[in-house]
Amino acid sequence: MTKSMHISLKAGEKLFLNGAVFQADRKVTLELLNDATFLLESHVMQPEDTTTPLRQLYFVAQSLLVDPANADAARRLFFRHLAALMTTFSNPAILLNLDAVGRLVSEGRAFEALKALRGMFPQEEVVLACTQPHRAA
Template identity: 50%
Template sequence: MLLKLRAGEKLYINGAVIKVERKATIELLNDATFLLEAHVLQPDDANTPLRQLYFVLQTLLMERDCAPDTLRLFNEMSAATRQALGGGALADGLRGADALVDGGRVFEAMKTIRGMFALETELMKDKTTANAA
């Protein structure tokens, strides 16, 4: 797999952080778990239920030593979030993400959750507006 990085960009491979000084292409010759800097959510940005779930999955990929505990945390948080949502598109999306995680496809589950961030923002705005009225 070829990864093209811009100058100053970070790459997270199997928990290690690599930063390139100038534009670089890196070829991974074996199976490795990696995240590009654009996929990494900082702790301060994990400020909504979906972002917190995304952060937990990110941790699952980056900190393999903690995988069983992190996976359990994700399952508990996802179930609680789905229950709080009741139903609808977000709950359906989370069920899909859960199935991906169960199938070992954590990165795809992260993409699914990331794709729901805008919907979550709209839902939270609507609830804030309804509570203010």
């Protein structure tokens, strides 16, 4: 049996649901009565925010939810990008988390993969800061 889920939106907030975009004109709570693929606007990354490798992977993964009609192509791109990152990063924690993210996407759990990727952004910032050349003052 499928559990229902309540989603609260503020006025003007968008919800991406099964490829459709809804915008609330006032504060509203929706109850989803069946399984649906959705993303809240606050979790949607814009192209201009894809400034790091993990953010780029997140952007590709989110397209699995935002554009389900093209999910097969997005999934192939996701795994190509993931493979490249697995050879680029050497940080054991990031590699372990990337492996988990790949498993989540393989299992059709893209929303959970996005959550895991968001949690990795601070780690990535530290790693990237350590690899940047230091500038003389």
